Amino acid sequence: MNVKRLYIIGTFDTKAPELQFAADSAREAGVEVVLVDVSTQKTQGGADVTAATVASFHPEGEKAVLGLTDRGVAVAGMADALSAFLKTRDDIGGVFGLGGSGNTDLVTHAMRTLPIGTPKLMLSTVASGNTAPYVGPNDIAMMYSVVDIAGLNAISRRVIANAANAAAGMVKGKVPSHEADKPAIGMTMFGVTTDSVTQARKHLEDRFDVAVFHATGIGGQSMEKLAESGFLQGMLDVTTTEVPDHLVGGVFPCTDDRFGAAIRTKLPCVISVGAVDMVNFGAMDTVPKEFRDRNLYVHNAQVTLMRTTPEENRAIGKFIVERVNQMEGPVRFFLPLKGVSAIDAPGMPFHDPEADAALFDAIREGWVDAPNRQLIDLDNNINDSAFSDALANAFLELIK
Template sequence: MSKIYVIGTCDTKEAELRYAAERVSVAGADAVLVDISTTPSTATADVTPEMVARHHPDGADAVLGHADRGRAVTAMGEALSHYLRSRPDIGAVLGLGGGGNTSIVTAAMRVLPIGVPKLMVSTMASGNVAPYVGPTDIAMMHAVADVAGLNAITRKVIGNAAHAAAGMALNAVPETMQDKPAVGLTMFGVTTACITQIRHLLDQECECFVFHATGTGGQCMEKLVDSGLLTAVLDITTTEVADHLFGGVLPCTEDRFGSVIRGRIPYVGSVGACDMVNFGGRETVPAQHALRNLYVHNPQVTLMRTTGPENVAIGRWITERLNRMDGPVRFLLPLQGVSALDAPGKPFHDPAADAALFDAIRSSWVPAPHRKLVEIDAHINDPAFAEAAVHAFREIT
């Protein structure tokens, strides 16, 4: 039977962790107590810090014995990630603790597939939890009182968390045979018309999952690819790359496109909304950009038009990753504009800047039988472009 991995630092929270493991057992599940202390611990856990630390790529010495607590915590998070990935019997993961423990446990939780229950009881859970949760399905539960002793409050909170973890593990959501393949699509407000048309064309044959290209949205889509929950991608809106390269507030990470490279799944992509970098309200735009072509989308969002040199960098960055894809790839260039704002009479219409983007992709492209660059003489939101994207998708799936 799958087990509940109860994880924390036994050097400071042994009683609380043992109470959680006890409640898991009372609820009918098997508990495994994992000690991730980075200072000497006399606890007798099922899995000791040394056992976890040995899973670090550089060995246990890279984790234990550091005078620098920050380095030790980071290394233990990496070791725990490798440890959990090696376990075939995880029914759920339950973590307890403050800032350091939350950092270690959630780092490891984030490497697990979507759908594996992950519950973190944390003193940090009432604030900004984005750095801990990332693009995953981690549930954060506020500890209310510090996880520093058992009392009327902590027993209730920890007990409820233990019962919840056991309930998730013992009542797994049944797998269903989907008649339709699961496909991920990336969309921004300025490419909504395109994605809506694609969805309508594919609805009868695919289950479409749309991800808003807000940085986290792209990461969520790629996490689902890594988890095996998406079988193909229509990555039409790659605007997060512009923010990543030029200081916008909705950036991707260096691993953008990495899941497709690793998974070799069918990929249809484009340069949707690569004509813009996102900032907050107008007053948040950096002073060095004050004279740039800015468009106030709403009081909270200001867009900056990308220049020709910026588009060259964007095109090369994307193409370098496309060239590493070994699965079937079609990448489409909408020659008449890449967003709703990049059209004749619209504020970001700049054919020269678009040409720089397209030329950078053409010049960096490495042709291969499975990988083709397709130029469409249409705007990205035109029906002709949506039809071409669907045609390319059907060609490689």
């Protein structure tokens, strides 16, 4: 059986004593260790894997990482090289990084390419601030170093040892088997699509372990990361509201890679356009000045919604359909012709048939027919029970 080891990663040109101390602590806790040097300037001995070895995994070779005068370019290159290096290893039981802001950015970049479930711990001087750029939709544990990782002292020894023991514990710990569990699927939901997703979920949860993701930018990324990590057997991507935030400038944006997991994994997908009638902002006073005269709706004290225009909806529809056209797995794409959210129904503040029509027309015009994909119009609001039932039934048909 392949022994799983803890990979401890840092810059040996500045942090060699601290890295060796972390390795000793982890070994005392009962795990095997691989020390990896990711220095980009001066390199020295002491690591099991040298910086030159890691750098050689860069697509352009070692020259794209080592010996550069621009430290930022070198660190970015080493991050890409480390990501490629880790993908070649079949003995990773966990990854433990320690360092300052540069090493935190470098190591967590590589950590984010690893599957969900692989233990990842970053001991960092910047872990008490905004960690979202480092963690993203991944299960990375961030631990604040309290003092700078610059020499061993009474405080740093205790903190580094605690972190090393925590990482070792994750490597050694046994995860309960999931063999008896139902197959897992993902669904995206927002407050204004809750009825739709809840009804569909209840329809499916006897057969599936249903994980619902709040479509707040990171929610969609988390679902897609789990799909690519092999945890999900399919997706009901009902609420794609992160797309308008990405295109217009809201606070819950997706990335350009939205729907990328469905393209790459070819998993069964049921897709809709839930809550794309809105762009999300914070409290009313945070709405950008250029949007203050738009149709705004106070969802709560901390969330203000802005109705999307026909022009914006055309762009949203184009963004989505271009990605759906790339999906080679089984796909059913549903359009709710009587409104895409609870507040896009007749008599509600975001009811705007012209804007919805622009969305639907953009999707129909961009649609490319294929045997694996179907585009389906339903004369319902997205939260109608008939629409929810159609979503669930279509997924049951696809999963066969």
